Amino acid sequence: GDSVTQMEGPVTLSEEAFLTINCTYTATGYPSLFWYVQYPGEGLQLLLKATKADDKGSNKGFEATYRKETTSFHLEKGSVQVSDSAVYFCALSHRGDDKIIFGKGTRLHILP
Amino acid sequence: DTGVSQDPRHKITKRGQNVTFRCDPISEHNRLYWYRQTLGQGPEFLTYFQNEAQLEKSRLLSDRFSAERPKGSFSTLEIQRTEQGDSAMYLCASSLGGDNEQFFGPGTRLTVL
Numbered sequence: 001g002d003s004v005t006q007m008e009g010p011v012t013l014s015e016e017a018f019l020t021i022n023c024t025y026t027a028t029g030y031p032s033l034f035w036y037v038q039y040p041g042e043g044l045q046l047l048l049k050a051t052k053a054d055d056k057g058s059n060k061g062f063e064a065t066y067r068k069e070t071t072s073f074h075l076e077k078g079s080v081q082v083s084d085s086a087v088y089f090c091a092l093s094h095r096g097d098d099k100i101i102f103g104k105g106t107r108l109h110i111l112p
Numbered sequence: 113d114t115g116v117s118q119d120p121r122h123k124i125t126k127r128g129q130n131v132t133f134r135c136d137p138i139s140e141h142n143r144l145y146w147y148r149q150t151l152g153q154g155p156e157f158l159t160y161f162q163n164e165a166q167l168e169k170s171r172l173l174s175d176r177f178s179a180e181r182p183k184g185s186f187s188t189l190e191i192q193r194t195e196q197g198d199s200a201m202y203l204c205a206s207s208l209g210g211d212n213e214q215f216f217g218p219g220t221r222l223t224v225l
Contacts, residue, residue, distance in 0.1 A: 004154075043116065044155070044203065044216035089154050098143065098210050099168070102154030 002027040004103035006090045012109045013080055021075040021106050023064075023090035031092040033057075033066050033073040034100070038087045047075075047088070082110045114138060116217035118204050124223045125194055132190045133220045137206030144187050145214060146179055147203040148172065155203050161187060162210075194224045 006023040013019060025033065035047040035057070048057030053068035062077045073090060090103040117136045125131050137144045142163050147155035158177070159169045163184035173179075176194075181187040191198055201221050205214040 041218075043218045046213050091154070095211055098145065098160050099157035099170075100155070100214065102156070104152065104154050
């Protein structure tokens with residue numbers, strides 16, 4: 001079945017450092033890919049998405065590119081802030097199939 | 113606040129007891145989803161509704177679990193004869209139709225002693 005694998009955390013960085021969180025997927029066809037973020041005490045929020053190969057999703061300085069050839073959707077940010085500390089989930093879903101399949105999540109700590 | 117709300121936020125129960133959780137979706141959203149998230153894992157799909165109809169159930173949803181959405185608005189998730197393995201965060205989400213963004217509630221954390 002479909003699955004998502006993302007790098008294990010926690011990831012600890014200093015403020016203004018460059019961030020990469022790796023994500024690869026296994027799926028039939030051409031799923032949509034997502035990054036969700038969960039801030040402490042809050043619900044999951046959609047951070048960005050991409051619906052087809054070579055699409056780049058971006059939001060709040062975060063970017064991820066849908067790479068069909070490597071089945072990857074790595075999350076990047078050029079300069080992280082303390083407020084980016086959260087748990088990040090890579091996920092996929094298929095058009096017409098409402099369930100979202102999530103990775104295990106990566107906890108990110110940003111030190112001031 | 114007009115987001116998805118869940119009640120209670122925390123529930124502690126003893127093994128063998130029944131528990132019920134409530135989810136209020138965003139008012140115009142016709143689709144409602146339940147997910148379960150255990151410690152260190154991502155959310156796993158349980159079931160979803162379109163209006164009052166339950167359209168899909170995961171194999172994770174054993175016969176001790178039942179979900180309803182009687183009037184196509186709020187939904188309840190009941191767990192009968194709880195087991196320690198049911199301890200998890202239960203997440204609710206809603207969307208306006210399929211293939212649209214799902215908005216998540218804050219979750220109900222269940223602890224079974």
